[in-house]
Amino acid sequence: MKLALMMVVVISGATWAVAGETQSTAGDLAKLQGKWEGRAGDAKAIRVTLEVTGTKVNVLVHTPQGLKIRAKGSLKLDESTTPRSLDWVKFSCSDQQELPEIAGIYKFENDAFTICNGGFNGTRPSDFKPGDGPLADVLVFRRPATATAGKPSTGAALAKVERKDSKSSDH
Numbered sequence: 001m002k003l004a005l006m007m008v009v010v011i012s013g014a015t016w017a018v019a020g021e022t023q024s025t026a027g028d029l030a031k032l033q034g035k036w037e038g039r040a041g042d043a044k045a046i047r048v049t050l051e052v053t054g055t056k057v058n059v060l061v062h063t064p065q066g067l068k069i070r071a072k073g074s075l076k077l078d079e080s081t082t083p084r085s086l087d088w089v090k091f092s093c094s095d096q097q098e099l100p101e102i103a104g105i106y107k108f109e110n111d112a113f114t115i116c117n118g119g120f121n122g123t124r125p126s127d128f129k130p131g132d133g134p135l136a137d138v139l140v141f142r143r144p145a146t147a148t149a150g151k152p153s154t155g156a157a158l159a160k161v162e163r164k165d166s167k168s169s170d171h
Contacts, residue, residue, distance in 0.1 A: 027079055035144055036052070037049050037142060046064070056074060071092065074088075083106070087102070102118060116129070116137070119132070120135060
């Protein structure tokens with residue numbers, strides 16, 4: 001049950017859509033598209049990956065014990081509030097267990113996406129400080145490092161080949 005609660009906390013900052021409603025993929029929602037990684041738990045030992053496509057979010061949680069938990073749902077963003085607010089809605093785990101809605105706040109700072117959730121049946125936080133109860137926590141997500149970091153881009157590799165070919169044809 002504690003793991004399911006942690007999953008809900010993680011999910012609380014990861015999905016978009018409300019029954020019968022759609023959000024434009026502009027503004028903050030556009031910034032959230034793609035994959036994000038963060039750490040959760042007291043020791044930050046739980047790895048959390050969010051993948052945002054349109055208004056939908058998939059969450060994958062890796063525990064230190066090797067357990068993988070998957071969840072999906074939707075997120076409703078409100079950029080007009082200060083701080084900006086979000087609601088995690090219609091989330092369920094891979095076992096189809098539905099999770100309660102969670103109200104939270106969020107911000108973007110440099111390359112980080114930070115959320116603070118109010119927890120199960122909690123009120124929306126007004127600042128970025130952990131609260132009382134399950135999932136009432138602050139999580140910071142960043143884009144994952146690319147698998148090709150440190151390797152030349154395809155364009156750079158092609159440029160090397162072209163330079164080599166032009167040297168050969170000059171002889």
